[in-house]
Amino acid sequence: MTLTALPETIPIVHAPAGCVGSITWTQNGGSGLQVGGYCGGMSVPSTNVQERDVIFGGNERLHEQIKTTLEVMEGKLFVVITGCVTELIGDDVRSEVSEFRKDGVAIVAAETGGFKGNSYDGYDIVMQSLAKDYVKPCQTKRKGKVNILGIVPYMDVFWRGNLEGVRKLLAKLNLDVNTFFTPEDTLEGLENSASAELNIVVSSSYGIEAAKTYEEVHGIPYLTTGLPIGPTATDRFLREIARVLSLDRAWVERVIAEENRVYYSYMDTLVDCYNDLDLQKYAVVIGDANYAPAITEFLADDLGWLPELVVFTDQIKEGQEDLFEDLLENLESGLKPNLIFETNTSQVIGHLNRLYPKNGSHKYVKTFSPAFVVGSSFDRELALAIKAPHLSVTFPVANRAVLDRGYTGYRGGLRLAEDLLSAVVVGR
Amino acid sequence: MTYLDSKEPPKREQRLKACISYAGTVCGMANKTKNCSLNDGERSFSQGSICLLLPALAMINSLPDNVTILHAAIGCGSCAHSQNANARSGGSVRWGQVKDALWLSTALNESDVIGGGEDKLERAIIEADVLYRPATITVVAGCVPGIIGDDIDGVVERIQPRISARLIPVHCEGFKTKIWATAYDAVYHGLGRKLLEEPEPDKLLIYDEFEEAKEKVRRGKTVNLMNVSSMGRGDELELTRLLNALGLEVNIFPVFARQEEMYKVTQAALSVSTCPTHDDYFVKYLEEKFNIPYLLKHMPIGIENTSLWVKEIACFFGLAELADKLLSEETAELKVALEEFLPLFQGKTVFVGAGEFRALATARLLQELGFEVVGIRSYHHDEFAVGEYEKLAASSPKDFVLNIANVQPFEEANLLRKLQPDVFLGHWNGNGTAAKLGIATHVIYNTGLGYIGYSGVYELARRLARQLKNPLFNRKLKKHVSLPYAEQWYDSDPFKYIKAQGDDDNA
Numbered sequence: 001m002t003l004t005a006l007p008e009t010i011p012i013v014h015a016p017a018g019c020v021g022s023i024t025w026t027q028n029g030g031s032g033l034q035v036g037g038y039c040g041g042m043s044v045p046s047t048n049v050q051e052r053d054v055i056f057g058g059n060e061r062l063h064e065q066i067k068t069t070l071e072v073m074e075g076k077l078f079v080v081i082t083g084c085v086t087e088l089i090g091d092d093v094r095s096e097v098s099e100f101r102k103d104g105v106a107i108v109a110a111e112t113g114g115f116k117g118n119s120y121d122g123y124d125i126v127m128q129s130l131a132k133d134y135v136k137p138c139q140t141k142r143k144g145k146v147n148i149l150g151i152v153p154y155m156d157v158f159w160r161g162n163l164e165g166v167r168k169l170l171a172k173l174n175l176d177v178n179t180f181f182t183p184e185d186t187l188e189g190l191e192n193s194a195s196a197e198l199n200i201v202v203s204s205s206y207g208i209e210a211a212k213t214y215e216e217v218h219g220i221p222y223l224t225t226g227l228p229i230g231p232t233a234t235d236r237f238l239r240e241i242a243r244v245l246s247l248d249r250a251w252v253e254r255v256i257a258e259e260n261r262v263y264y265s266y267m268d269t270l271v272d273c274y275n276d277l278d279l280q281k282y283a284v285v286i287g288d289a290n291y292a293p294a295i296t297e298f299l300a301d302d303l304g305w306l307p308e309l310v311v312f313t314d315q316i317k318e319g320q321e322d323l324f325e326d327l328l329e330n331l332e333s334g335l336k337p338n339l340i341f342e343t344n345t346s347q348v349i350g351h352l353n354r355l356y357p358k359n360g361s362h363k364y365v366k367t368f369s370p371a372f373v374v375g376s377s378f379d380r381e382l383a384l385a386i387k388a389p390h391l392s393v394t395f396p397v398a399n400r401a402v403l404d405r406g407y408t409g410y411r412g413g414l415r416l417a418e419d420l421l422s423a424v425v426v427g428r
Numbered sequence: 429m430t431y432l433d434s435k436e437p438p439k440r441e442q443r444l445k446a447c448i449s450y451a452g453t454v455c456g457m458a459n460k461t462k463n464c465s466l467n468d469g470e471r472s473f474s475q476g477s478i479c480l481l482l483p484a485l486a487m488i489n490s491l492p493d494n495v496t497i498l499h500a501a502i503g504c505g506s507c508a509h510s511q512n513a514n515a516r517s518g519g520s521v522r523w524g525q526v527k528d529a530l531w532l533s534t535a536l537n538e539s540d541v542i543g544g545g546e547d548k549l550e551r552a553i554i555e556a557d558v559l560y561r562p563a564t565i566t567v568v569a570g571c572v573p574g575i576i577g578d579d580i581d582g583v584v585e586r587i588q589p590r591i592s593a594r595l596i597p598v599h600c601e602g603f604k605t606k607i608w609a610t611a612y613d614a615v616y617h618g619l620g621r622k623l624l625e626e627p628e629p630d631k632l633l634i635y636d637e638f639e640e641a642k643e644k645v646r647r648g649k650t651v652n653l654m655n656v657s658s659m660g661r662g663d664e665l666e667l668t669r670l671l672n673a674l675g676l677e678v679n680i681f682p683v684f685a686r687q688e689e690m691y692k693v694t695q696a697a698l699s700v701s702t703c704p705t706h707d708d709y710f711v712k713y714l715e716e717k718f719n720i721p722y723l724l725k726h727m728p729i730g731i732e733n734t735s736l737w738v739k740e741i742a743c744f745f746g747l748a749e750l751a752d753k754l755l756s757e758e759t760a761e762l763k764v765a766l767e768e769f770l771p772l773f774q775g776k777t778v779f780v781g782a783g784e785f786r787a788l789a790t791a792r793l794l795q796e797l798g799f800e801v802v803g804i805r806s807y808h809h810d811e812f813a814v815g816e817y818e819k820l821a822a823s824s825p826k827d828f829v830l831n832i833a834n835v836q837p838f839e840e841a842n843l844l845r846k847l848q849p850d851v852f853l854g855h856w857n858g859n860g861t862a863a864k865l866g867i868a869t870h871v872i873y874n875t876g877l878g879y880i881g882y883s884g885v886y887e888l889a890r891r892l893a894r895q896l897k898n899p900l901f902n903r904k905l906k907k908h909v910s911l912p913y914a915e916q917w918y919d920s921d922p923f924k925y926i927k928a929q930g931d932d933d934n935a
Contacts, residue, residue: 010912013476016571017834018602020476022507024857029509035857039912042835042857046476051604054575068473068925072838074914084501085603088541088575114501115541115572315535346530347559381528396509 001027002123003079004040005153005181006190010075011039014062014093015083017048030377030395032157032402045069049086058091066100066107076187077134078107081126087113108133118315120206120288123152127210130190132217138194141220144245145176145196149210150203150224153181156290157397161406161415162227166202169228169409172255173238173247194218198245202227202408204327205289205314227290230298230413231263232332263410270417279421280304282368284352284382285337286311286345286375287394293327294407295374295393295416301332302413303420308368309355310337311348311375313394345378349385372420389423430716432620435581435597437613437709439605441468446607446810450832451923454804457830458821460814473925477834478507479602480611481570486511486657487615488598489529490518490684493563495556495593499549499580500570502535510856514657514875518684521661532556536572545578550587557591563687565593566618574601594687596622606834607808609705609783616710619682619690626691646677650692651741652699652720653678654707658786658856658873659880666881667702667728670738673754674747682710694718698744700737702880703727704812705785725815727785730793731759732819734881762882766797769889772896773798776850781805781840781858782872784832788816790853790872790879790888795823797889802847803829805840807855831923837861841911842922851892866906868899 001023003011013020024042027035035041047065049058062080069078080097097109110129112122127149148166153159163179170177178189178196199214199222201207211222223244228237235256242252273279285296285307292312299305312324325339340351356368371388373379377398383390392400393407393416407416431437440446447468485508488496498505508531515529534552536545549567556565569580584595598618600611651671655664668678681693693699699714699722701707711722723744728737735755742751778799780791784806791801801824806813809832821827829847833839841861844852852862852869859869870892873879878887 016479016603017474017477017606018479018481018608019503021478021482021835021857022503022505024476025478025482025507025510026503028857029512030506036860038910041860042476043837043861043912044476046474048474048477048606048834049603050606054603064472065474072473072914072917072925073912075912083571085571085575088572114503115536115538117537118502344532346528378528398509398513 001154002126004037008076008187010073010078011044012069012080013046014086016085019083020044020046027154031154032397032400054089058086062096080109081112084113084115119155120152124209128213131213135194136191141197142195146198146200147178147193147196148200149207150201152206155395157402158406161404162408165406165408165412203290227294229294229407230302232301233297234409259410266414281370281372283307283372284309286379289314291394300335307337310339312341316341349382391423436599437617440607440610444810446808448808448834449926452830453827454830455821455827458817469926469928471925475836478608480608481600482507484600484611484615488566489515495560495562496531496566497552498533498568499573501572504570505531546583549583557593562593566596568598568600571602612706613709623690624694647695648697650677650696652693652696653680654701655680655683656703656706657683660875662878663880666883703785727789728880729789731796733789758882765886769893770798777802778851779803779849780853782855783807784813802849805831839922845918863902864905864909864911866903868895870895
């Protein structure tokens with residue numbers, strides 16, 4: 001998914017035929033109606049290895065496929081990625097690829113066999129390979145140039161809007177921002193990304209391995225920040241970057257003040273209805289490691305809601321729970337949401353029932369109402385069960401059409417407020 | 429001894445000599461030997477495709493009260509995100525309940541790959557059984573267990589006594605077959621082996637001979653209507669309506685079939701396929717094992733094919749006269765309704781790409797509407813479609829190109845640029861190429877839309893008229909969006925990369 005989102009890039013999948021289709025179908029169902037891209041969907045070249053290759057090895061087939069791909073496809077960068085089968089049978093993809101590199105072909109390999117992890121891991125693996133084998137070494141760093149990592153295309157359904165939001169925001173600090181994956185980005189941006197003075201990883205989980213590789217190979221330090229959604233998180237985000245890049249403090253504060261003024265002049269007109277319609281809600285927030293903390297903070301500290309239950313849906317490695325718990329330790333509102341790790345979202349209702357037991361016989365009951373569910377389209381059943389409105393933000397987003405919408409920055413906070421509140425008043 | 433006595437079904441390239449690489453013409457194919465022994469070639473350049481896991485999951489995830497466990501790496505089965513929309517809407521229109529399909533994964537990781545994943549699967553089955561209390565748990569094997577040697581049948585057999593759900597193993601190791609239609613065999617295989625047992629009859633205090641006799645008559649007039657996962661409820665209702673008009677009852681199987689009623693498929697008087705490619709494995713099994721004859725010839729898409737389909741069933745039951753009357757009324761009514769669209773379609777050229785039978789039957793339908801078919805791409809080829817090629821060859825004034833390809837949009841792009849058809853009809857996730865070339869497009873199946881029977885003809889005509897009335901979205905796409913192919917590719921032979929069997933590998 002990462003590769004199909006890069007400009008002028010042709011992925012070559014070394015795997016059985018179904019892997020490409022599976023990704024295409026996944027996007028079709030889960031990524032807000034976004035499938036494909038320039039060379040994505042069913043257009044992705046693939047060796048379609050079969051039983052015969054499993055027995056005799058797939059290298060010969062890969063060699064042939066790379067050769068013909070260079071004839072048929074129009075691209076500036078070719079990236080061979082592997083599937084479970086070709087890794088298990090031990091195909092030597094790197095040596096195959098290096099032969100073509102010797103002839104001057106811009107081609108890179110990454111071992112992405114599915115048993116190594118999920119699509120978020122795939123992003124890191126691919127970005128690491130590109131950082132090592134494609135990005136041009138550059139000793140002199142350019143002042144004010146930064147790369148953005150940590151947003152995984154298609155798995156973050158709002159990836160383009162979110163990256164654009166971060167770029168526009170940082171442009172206000174006069175930074176030159178390379179986001180790799182938006183329509184404004186070019187492959188040259190990736191190729192020349194080693195001249196950045198800082199990598200900003202807008203995630204506490206994704207993109208960190210890639211940032212480490214950039215640090216090792218290209219000497220670029222990195223900063224992890226979490227996804228900045230809404231004014232509170234964005235204020236902090238800008239101050240942190242200003243600190244690390246030693247920007248003029250007073251000037252950054254002026255930018256922050258101006259952005260807040262704009263944000264709140266939009267909010268100004270909402271005030272009457274926010275009160276009249278009693279739009280403050282309890283909330284369940286279900287999401288990946290980027291969205292769960294970012295949305296929780298926005299709800300708690302910008303919108304003034306009560307996110308009581310926060311569900312992280314990532315597969316968390318043992319011992320890493322603390323890392324995620326810390327993300328929600330210091331909410332300005334002082335709220336302490338219940339935090340759970342649950343990869344199976346159909347089980348969230350059980351957790352909610354434990355927090356808010358149903359005491360039907362009592363006259364006075366502290367119910368979980370009025371409530372809102374922010375999660376994925378899987379959480380519609382939960383919302384239905386607790387009679388709450390719902391918004392799909394985290395993957396899968398089957399029930400929304402997404403093009404350039406994003407939730408990062410101050411503007412993103414306004415978008416998210418619009419979408420949440422629209423879901424509340426849809427029947428008005 | 430039937431195929432269902434073994435753990436896994438044979439792959440279709442062996443059982444049927446099915447193939448995925450061929451370039452020729454419709455008349456050329458129609459003149460091939462009847463038993464269709466094309467020697468399949470290979471492509472030296474290929475694009476991704478789908479594997480049997482995808483259509484298999486589409487069927488399995490439709491089953492109510494089922495939990496699917498993918499025994500695979502975590503990415504396998506994520507295709508179900510798309511298919512879940514069908515599970516939700518299909519459940520809603522059938523029994524008024526919107527419910528997500530439940531698919532879990534053992535998410536095999538690096539240590540499982542080394543140490544084996546059978547224990548993990550066992551734990552997953554127990555957990556799913558306790559958490560959801562489903563009627564069935566379908567255990568679907570992806571590629572990884574096929575290579576590391578996990579025995580899912582062994583696990584299922586070992587653990588079934590401790591599990592309240594009925595366990596159904598389904599083999600979908602994608603690297604083992606290039607013919608994804610093997611999926612249908614794989615699912616039927618699992619259902620056939622595990623779910624057709626008739627429940628113990630209630631012990632009645634008074635034995636009712638009359639009831640018994642009534643039941644016998646009813647069974648004698650019941651048809652197994654084999655549906656496909658690409659068919660919506662509207663299409664099922666259309667076929668049910670036509671069969672009911674002949675006084676027949678239908679038992680719809682297997683998509684969205686309820687587990688507790690599946691045994692009924694063994695008690696019908698006749699099995700009727702709606703897509704021969706889909707059903708041959710199972711209807712032949714029903715005949716062998718339960719003496720239920722079958723019809724496996726036509727797909728009820730288009731006026732002529734729908735009529736042939738109904739007529740064949742009617743003849744089996746000795747209802748030919750009744751059918752003639754019904755069909756002449758139906759077709760007369762339809763033709764009047766279609767009149768307003770025909771001038772718009774007259775002489776327009778069309779290209780069709782999809783699963784073989786669907787593509788061919790739809791092409792024939794389009795001819796009936798006045799379109800000129802200028803090309804067909806079938807996603808694979810097997811013997812069942814021979815009759816369809818003959819029909820098309822006979823009804824086409826000019827011969828036209830036929831390409832057998834498991835998707836492969838690069839061949840499609842090349843052909844479409846040369847042929848410039850007015851309309852293109854393509855598979856799910858298969859219209860992008862044509863759309864970006866500026867051609868008016870329409871999806872060839874979508875379970876929310878009607879395609880089948882007489883009503884399908886009308887609805888498709890109505891939608892095509894809509895597409896032709898305003899194809900500007902695609903026209904503008906063409907101006908601003910490019911396909912990923914090198915310019916010289918469009919000047920090449922579209923079938924340059926198909927190597928006939930026996931060709932030198934480096935040719």
